[in-house]
Amino acid sequence: SSSSSLCESDHFTYTKPSLFAINGDPVHIVRFCEAVQIHKAKGCVFGDSFRDDFCTVHFLLGIRFLKEKYVEEDSAESDNSHVQVSLAASGFLLFCCAICCPCFHKERKANSHEVLPKESNSVHQGSSFEMSPTSDMISSSSSRVSESPSRYAMSPRPSARMGPLNLTMSQIITATDNFSDSNQIGEGGFGIVYKGTLEDGQVVAIKRAKKEHFENLRKEFKSEVDLLSKIGHRNLVKLLGYVDKVDERLIITEYVGNGTLRDHLDGTNGSILNFSQRLEIVIDVCHGLTYLHSYAERQIIHRDIKSSNIILTTGMRAKVADFGFARGGPTDSNQTHILTQVKGTVGYLDPEYMRTYQLTAKSDVFSFGILVVEILTGRRPVEAKRPHDERITVRWAFEKYNEGKVFELVDPNARDRVDEKILKKMFCLAFQCAAPTRKERPDMEAVGKQLWAIRSSYLRRSVEQK
Numbered sequence: 001s002s003s004s005s006l007c008e009s010d011h012f013t014y015t016k017p018s019l020f021a022i023n024g025d026p027v028h029i030v031r032f033c034e035a036v037q038i039h040k041a042k043g044c045v046f047g048d049s050f051r052d053d054f055c056t057v058h059f060l061l062g063i064r065f066l067k068e069k070y071v072e073e074d075s076a077e078s079d080n081s082h083v084q085v086s087l088a089a090s091g092f093l094l095f096c097c098a099i100c101c102p103c104f105h106k107e108r109k110a111n112s113h114e115v116l117p118k119e120s121n122s123v124h125q126g127s128s129f130e131m132s133p134t135s136d137m138i139s140s141s142s143s144r145v146s147e148s149p150s151r152y153a154m155s156p157r158p159s160a161r162m163g164p165l166n167l168t169m170s171q172i173i174t175a176t177d178n179f180s181d182s183n184q185i186g187e188g189g190f191g192i193v194y195k196g197t198l199e200d201g202q203v204v205a206i207k208r209a210k211k212e213h214f215e216n217l218r219k220e221f222k223s224e225v226d227l228l229s230k231i232g233h234r235n236l237v238k239l240l241g242y243v244d245k246v247d248e249r250l251i252i253t254e255y256v257g258n259g260t261l262r263d264h265l266d267g268t269n270g271s272i273l274n275f276s277q278r279l280e281i282v283i284d285v286c287h288g289l290t291y292l293h294s295y296a297e298r299q300i301i302h303r304d305i306k307s308s309n310i311i312l313t314t315g316m317r318a319k320v321a322d323f324g325f326a327r328g329g330p331t332d333s334n335q336t337h338i339l340t341q342v343k344g345t346v347g348y349l350d351p352e353y354m355r356t357y358q359l360t361a362k363s364d365v366f367s368f369g370i371l372v373v374e375i376l377t378g379r380r381p382v383e384a385k386r387p388h389d390e391r392i393t394v395r396w397a398f399e400k401y402n403e404g405k406v407f408e409l410v411d412p413n414a415r416d417r418v419d420e421k422i423l424k425k426m427f428c429l430a431f432q433c434a435a436p437t438r439k440e441r442p443d444m445e446a447v448g449k450q451l452w453a454i455r456s457s458y459l460r461r462s463v464e465q466k
C-alpha cells in the first residue's frame with residue numbers, strides 16, 4: 001500500500017515497505033525524512049493517511065550505528081585528521097537532524113501535551129516537586145512535600161557529625177551570627193541557607209531545615225547527608241558536617257561563592273557568560289554527573305539537575321549542589337531501574353520517568369540535555385510568557401535547529417561569535433540527551449567524550465581565527 005501527501009508544490013509518496021519518492025523521483029529515506037521535516041517546519045500539514053514512523057530511530061536502527069561510529073571518530077580527532085573529521089562530523093549532524101530529531105520531535109510533542117501543561121498549572125515553575133506513583137498527583141501546596149513522615153521515623157540519634165568538621169551548635173551560632181538575615185544566602189524547599197565563617201576563617205554554607213517541615217523533611221535530610229558523605233569530586237558540592245538534633249537539623253557544606261548558574265544566565269551579577277565559559281560549565285556538570293553515575297561507591301541519581309542547583313566558583317568552575325532528592329541507583333545488576341515517586345523540577349523532568357515511575361541515571365541525562373539548551377540559549381526550560389511555539393524551550397530550539405537557524409538560538413546576551421558547526425554539535429548532543437526514551441539517550445560518560453571532542457575543535461578553531 002502507498003500513502004502520499006502534497007505539500008506546497010512537492011508531492012511525497014511512501015510505498016511499503018521501503019520506497020520513498022518526492023515528485024515521483026525515488027529518494028533515499030534520509031533525504032525523504034529531511035524534506036518532510038523541512039516542510040513541517042514551514043507549516044505544511046501532512047494528511048492522516050501519511051504516516052512518518054519510518055523517520056524514527058527504531059526504523060533506522062542501521063543508520064544509527066553509523067552515526068555512533070562517526071561520534072567515536074570525532075572523539076579521536078587529531079590535527080592531522082581535521083578535514084576528514086569535519087566531513088564525518090557534518091555527516092553525523094545530517095543523520096542527527098534527519099534521524100534522531102524527527103523521532104524526538106514526534107514523541108516529545110505527544111509527551112509534552114500529556115504532562116507539561118498539567119505540571120505548569122500545578123506547580124510553581126523552577127521549584128522542585130514530587131509526584132506519587134499511587135496518586136498520580138502533583139502537590140500544589142508546597143514545592144516539596146514528603147510521604148508520611150511516620151514511614152521514615154528514625155530512631156533518635158545524637159547530634160551526629162561527619163567529614164572534616166566537628167562543630168557544636170554554639171560554634172555554628174557564632175559562625176552565622178545567630179542565623180542573622182545578613183548571612184542568609186538563599187532559600188529552597190528544604191530550608192534557608194546561611195553563610196557562616198568558622199573560627200579559623202573557613203567559610204561554609206549551612207542549610208537549616210525549616211521547623212514547620214521538620215518531620216516531613218526528615219527523609220530528605222537523611223538522604224542528602226548519607227549520599228553526600230560518600231562523595232568527593234571537584235564538581236560536586238562537598239559535605240563538611242551535619243547536625244541532627246531534636247530541634248535542629250543542619251547540613252554544612254563547602255561555600256561556593258559566585259552564585260548559581262541561573263543568576264549568571266540572567267546576568268544578575270553584572271557579567272555575561274561567554275561561550276567558552278558556558279562550554280566549561282557544561283563539561284563540569286557532565287563530569288560531576290559521570291562521577292555520581294559511574295564512579296561513586298554506589299550509583300547516585302541526582303534527580304534535580306537544573307540551573308539553580310549548579311553553583312559557580314569565583315574561577316567560574318561549576319559544582320552540582322542540592323542532593324535533597326538524590327537516590328541510590330539499582331544495586332542488583334539484574335535491576336534495570338528503580339520504581340519510585342517522581343521528584344524533580346518542571347521542565348527538566350524525564351517524560352518516561354513521569355509516565356512509568358521508573359528511575360534510572362538516564363533521567364539525569366534528560367535533565368542535563370535540557371540544561372545544556374538552557375545554557376546555550378539563556379532561556380528557562382519553560383518560558384510561559386513567550387509566544388505559544390516558544391514556550392517549551394527545547395521544542396522551540398529543536399524546530400529552529402531543523403530549519404538550520406542555529407544562530408537564532410544563541411543567547412542574545414552572549415556576544416562572542418561561535419563557529420556554526422560547534423554550535424550544531426552542542427545542540428545535537430543536548431537533543432540526544434533529551435530524547436524521549438532512555439534507551440535513546442547516551443550515558444554521561446559518552447556525553448563527556450563528545451564534549452571533549454567539541455572542546456578540542458572549539459579551541460583549535462579559536463587558535464586558527466587569531
Ligand SMILES: Nc1ncnc2c1ncn2[C@@H]1O[C@H](COP(=O)(O)OP(=O)(O)OP(=O)(O)O)[C@@H](O)[C@H]1O
Binds near residue numbers: 191255257259260304
Ligand atoms: N554550598 C553553597 N554555597 C553557596 N550558596 C549556596 C550553597 N548551597 C545553596 N546555596 C544558595 O542557596 C540557595 C538555596 O539552595 P537550596 O539548595 O536550598 O534550594 P534550591 O535548589 O534553590 O531550591 P529547591 O530546594 O526548592 O530546589 C541556592 O539557590 C544558592 O543560591
